[in-house]
Amino acid sequence: MGSESAPERTIRLGSLELEARATVIVVASTLLLILDAYHHFIPSSTYAEFLFAKALERTLYYLIAPLLIILVFFRQSPAAYGFRLGDWRAGLKWTLIFFAVGLPILFFSARTPAMSSYYAQAERTVSEVLGTSALDLFGWEFLFRGFILFGLYRVVGPSAIILQAVPFAMAHIGKPELETLSTVFGGILFGWLAWRSKSFLYPFLLHWLINTFVILTAMGIIAWPVSS
DSSP states (O other): OOOSSOOOOEEEETTEEEEHHHHHHHHHHHHHHHHHHHOOOSOOSSHHHHHHHHHHHHHIIIIIHHHHIIIIISOOOGGGGTOSOOSHHHHHHHHHHHHHHHHHHHHHHHTSHHHHHHHTSSOOOHHHHHHHHHHHHHHHHHIIIIIIHHHHHHHHTTHHHHHTHHHHHHTTBTBOHHHHHHHHHHHHHHHHHHHHHTSSHHHHHHHHHHHHHHHHHHTTSSOOOOOO
C-alpha cells in the first residue's frame, strides 16, 4: 500500500534524515488546513452562498493542491493515494453497513439544540444541501483518507489510520462539541474503510451520506417515522 515504484528520498535536518514524501505530506496538509481556516477569497452575500463558496475553495486546497504535489513533485500516480475505484464490493458493503448501523445515533444527535442551531443556519433546498456537501467532502476526504493516509502508511504502517484522524478531528473545532468529539472515532472508521477498500471514494460516500442526513434532520426535513 502507498508508494508503488518511486524511489525513496530523504530530507536532512541537521543530523536527522527525514523521509521526504512523508515530510512534505505532513507540512503541506498542515499549511493547507491553516490557509483554509484563515482565508476566504470567493465573495458571497448569504450564508448558503458562503457554504458553497467555501466548498469550492476547499476543492482547491484539499483536492487540486495535493494532486499537484503528487503529480509534479512526487511524480507518482494518484492511484497510489487511493484515487481509484479499489475494492468496490467491500467498499460499498461496509459503507452501507456503517451508515445503517449509525442512523439512529445520527438522528438523535442531529436533533440536539447545538446541532440543530448550527446546521439550520442556512436556508437551503435539499438539492443545495446534497450538492454543496458532495463538493465540500470530496476534497476533504481526499486530503485525509487519500493524501495523508496512503502517503503515511508507507512509512508508519497501520498507525497511519490513527494518525490521519488527529488533524481531521482538529479541523472540526468550532463545530458543535458532540460532533467534534465523535470525529476522533469517525475519522478512524473512515480511515479503516479507505484502507480496506484501497480507495478514498467509499469514506467520501459514507461521509456524504452522514453529513447530508445530519443536516437535513437538523433542518427538520427528515423526521423519525411515527406510526398513526
